[in-house]
Amino acid sequence: MMLAITPFNSNRPASRDLGRYEYGCDWSIAKYIEAVETEDEGERKSLMDEILKYNEEDLKATWAVFGWLKKVILNEKVITGY
Numbered sequence: 001m002m003l004a005i006t007p008f009n010s011n012r013p014a015s016r017d018l019g020r021y022e023y024g025c026d027w028s029i030a031k032y033i034e035a036v037e038t039e040d041e042g043e044r045k046s047l048m049d050e051i052l053k054y055n056e057e058d059l060k061a062t063w064a065v066f067g068w069l070k071k072v073i074l075n076e077k078v079i080t081g082y
Helices: 025-037 041-080
Strands: none
Touching: 025 041
């Protein structure tokens, strides 16, 4: 089965320059470490809120890709019988 991959349209840019890291696994780990190491409660909450927002966006995007892939696979089964 051959799948055509099309770009996923998200409100979030493909990458955001946040200094050393872009959004992604490295970014969220770095932000988490920063959050647990800071003694400033306000800064900690702000960092954790950023991580939460990123994770929510990431889950929504992953769910959309899953739904799209599921439709493609089901459509392929209907067309080819496999």
